[in-house]
Amino acid sequence: MVDHGPWASIAALNGSERPDGLTGRVLRMLAAQAAEHGVHLDVIPLAEYDITPCGPCGDCNVRPLPCALDDDVPALVDRLVRADGVLYAAPVHGFGLAGVMQNFIERAGVGHLRFDRPLANKVAGVVVTGRRYSHDRVYGQLIDNVLLNRMIVPGSGFPAFVHDQFAPGEDQEGLAAARGLMDRMIDLMRILLLPHGGRGDTARLLSLPRNERAGLLSPAG
Template identity: 55%
Template sequence: MGSTILAINGSERAGGNTDLAVAHAGRLITERGGELRTISLRDHRIAPCSPCGNCNSRPVPCEINDDMPALIEQMRAADGILYAAPVHGFGLAHLMQIFIERAGVGYLRFARPLTNKVGGVIVTGRRYSDSSAHNQIINNLLLNRMILVGSGFPVLLRNTQSTPGLNDVEGLDALDRMLHRMLDMIQLLQRHQRIVDGPVLPPHDLNERIPRPRRGEPASTRGDGNVQ
């Protein structure tokens, strides 16, 4: 069984540092016998959150008519997801920011379909605030119950030159290590599923919006949760 990783590229700039990093990842994944599929957010129609204000009480996915439902389906189908985005204005580039807001609040929060998928993060930047952007995406992955593999240093690819390039040797080493670990974990999960005919980590706790009963409290007394 092959491993399919979906890269979500949040860069507005075609041919920039983030595109180069995703292409590098694709070559390594292919060499390992896997497949990298890429969503470039700049090529899709993704509206920002609207002022409807009912995200906490809505029982169904977002009603905004754009490309988000199709992108969510691609995420559901992948074995692993690689988030790649640049730093802009000392923060996360706005395409990725809009995407994770719409994906999370509008779709993923209902059943957490990314539970137990293997996740990884690449952040490209010049020099500043890349760790903050990286931490933000990591927190989003944790919220969605994804599996993060320990692979050494975070993948922060820095380039102080005016032209795009993968010049950060230490960052590239971290990227390669992360990709190998992602593929190893995906293959481990796939082997276990073939052996036992079931997931290695049963998704028994999918949604924090449905609170667990306190010890000694009957389930019937639980209230409805509205946590995003």
């Protein structure tokens, strides 16, 4: 059998200051899952790149040209544009979005993406990691960013909130939500990207369990 390589790619932003922390572990799990479906997860550890915070210039809303700061943001934006889907993954820090991801979405959004919204109609998802506080605030901010850029978010059951535990992988419910999100992103990408409108995949989607609690129920119900 000839290996034709991945049929699609997802750019996954790791917005943690610790690329090998919980967020990184979750993304490695999702990368392996995506590979099983023939999709490449392009993990981008933002902490390893030069991302200059927004400065005092103050002309972002009137300037007709992209941000002129010389750093890695234009190249990172290009990776998002070339991907078929985008996954935002970030931890909760100080009851809010981690600074690395905050810097990137500010610079990328106002400085590069607002001119022609090149991420429009890409499939997108959000994973939030952390202890057990304020996941919903970070999730809401990132979802707002996704919708601002006119991307498509598939419903996948519970939001993908993964709580930190003493041992990796203890939050089975959170990890199941993250895996469910990845499955739904890939299924929607099949419909949007594959020939004939993905009609066969649509039928398969409609046959999937629609209750995210189904896997949590005991055999006795």
